[in-house]
Amino acid sequence: MTSLNRSYKIQTLANDLKIKSIDKPVESILAFCEQRVRRFLKEFSGCSRPSDLLDILAAKLQTRFEVFRSDYELLAIKEKYVQAGEKRFATLEQEFPADVFGITFRRLSRKPWEPEYVSVIDCRSDKRYRSNYTKWHELGHLLILTDQLRISFSRTFCTQDLKDPEESLVDVIAGHFAFWPPLFAALTTGPISFDRIEQIRLAHCPEASKQSAVLGIVKAWQAPCVLLEARLALKKDEKLMEAQTAFGFRHRPQAALRVSNVTVNDAGADAGLRVHRNWRVPEQSIISRVFHQNGDGAAVEDLSWWETSSGTRLPEMQVDVQARRTPDTVQALITPGKP
Ligand SMILES: [Zn+2]
Numbered sequence: 057m058t059s060l061n062r063s064y065k066i067q068t069l070a071n072d073l074k075i076k077s078i079d080k081p082v083e084s085i086l087a088f089c090e091q092r093v094r095r096f097l098k099e100f101s102g103c104s105r106p107s108d109l110l111d112i113l114a115a116k117l118q119t120r121f122e123v124f125r126s127d128y129e130l131l132a133i134k135e136k137y138v139q140a141g142e143k144r145f146a147t148l149e150q151e152f153p154a155d156v157f158g159i160t161f162r163r164l165s166r167k168p169w170e171p172e173y174v175s176v177i178d179c180r181s182d183k184r185y186r187s188n189y190t191k192w193h194e195l196g197h198l199l200i201l202t203d204q205l206r207i208s209f210s211r212t213f214c215t216q217d218l219k220d221p222e223e224s225l226v227d228v229i230a231g232h233f234a235f236w237p238p239l240f241a242a243l244t245t246g247p248i249s250f251d252r253i254e255q256i257r258l259a260h261c262p263e264a265s266k267q268s269a270v271l272g273i274v275k276a277w278q279a280p281c282v283l284l285e286a287r288l289a290l291k292k293d294e295k296l297m298e299a300q301t302a303f304g305f306r307h308r309p310q311a312a313l314r315v316s317n318v319t320v321n322d323a324g325a326d327a328g329l330r331v332h333r334n335w336r337v338p339e340q341s342i343i344s345r346v347f348h349q350n351g352d353g354a355a356v357e358d359l360s361w362w363e364t365s366s367g368t369r370l371p372e373m374q375v376d377v378q379a380r381r382t383p384d385t386v387q388a389l390i391t392p393g394k395p
Contacts, residue, residue: 249378
C-alpha cells in the first residue's frame with residue numbers, strides 16, 4: 057500500500073475526487089468510497105449479504121452486468137447491443153483475449169430509462185472462478201470514476217509487480233467491498249481457521265472464489281491475523297545473478313521458500329503482527345514442513361524465527377501458525393499465541 061500511496065497517478069486521482077487530505081491517498085480514496093456506499097445504503101434496508109450489496113451498487117452506479125459463459129453467449133450480447141445502436145460492440149468478440157476478464161462500456165445510444173453503463177463479464181472456462189471478483193472490480197472503477205467522458209475500462213489480470221497503479225487501487229476497493237466488514241461482523245469472531253473461512257464462504261457468499269474468500273475474510277476478521285503465501289523463489293539480487301548465468305557467469309542460485317504475498321488485517325497491524333514479502337520462511341517453521349511434506353499442519357512458533365540474511369529479525373512474539381499446501385504454494389494463518 058505504501059508504494060501505491062506514493063504513485064503520482066493515485067495522488068492525482070485523489071485530487072480529482074476533491075479529497076483534501078492526500079497524505080495517504082489510498083486510505084483517503086477508500087474512505088471516500090465508504091462514504092458513498094453508506095449513503096447509497098440509506099435507501100435500502102435488509103442488505104445483509106455481499107450479493108445484495110453488489111446488486112445495490114450496480115443499480116446506484118448505473119451499470120448492468122452481462123455475463124457470458126460461451127462464445128455463443130458472447131455473440132448474443134454483441135448482437136443485442138449492436139441492434140440497440142451501440143457501434144462499439146461490433147468487435148466485442150475481439151476484446152476478450154486471455155488476460156481480459158471484464159469490460160465496462162459507457163452506453164452511447166441508450167434509452168433514457170436504461171443504465172448508463174454495461175459491464176460485460178467473461179465467465180468462460182477458468183475465468184468463471186474470477187467472475188464474481190471481476191464484477192466487484194468493475195464497480196470499483198465506477199466508484200472512483202472522475203472522467204465522465206471515459207468510454208470504457210477493462211479488467212486485465214497481471215501479477216502484482218507489473219500492475220498499473222489505478223488497477224491496483226481498484227483491486228483494493230473491490231476486495232474491500234466484496235467482503236465489506238459490516239456484512240461479516242457477526243461471523244468473523246473467535247478463532248480463525250481455513251475451515252471456518254470456508255464455512256463462512258459457503259453460507260454467506262458462495263459466489264466468491266475460495267481464493268478471494270480467504271483474503272477477504274482474513275481482512276474482515278475482528279481478531280489479529282496475518283495471511284501469508286509462500287512459494288519457491290529467488291531474492292532480487294539472485295534473479296540478477298541467474299540472468300548472468302545465462303551468459304556463463306557464476307553458479308546458478310538456488311530458489312528458497314519465500315513469502316510471495318502477505319495480508320495483515322487491521323487488528324493484526326494494531327497488535328504489531330507482521331511478516332515481510334520476499335523474506336525466507338524459517339526452516340523450522342511448520343510452513344516450511346507443510347510445503348515440503350504436503351498436507352496441513354499447525355504449530356506454536358515465535359515471530360523472532362523470521363530473519364533476513366543480514367540478520368534483521370522480527371521482534372519476539374509467540375504465535376499460532378496454521379499452514380496448508382496448495383498446488384504451487386503454501387498458505388498460512390498467523391495469529392497471536394496465548395500469553
Ligand atoms: Zn480495471
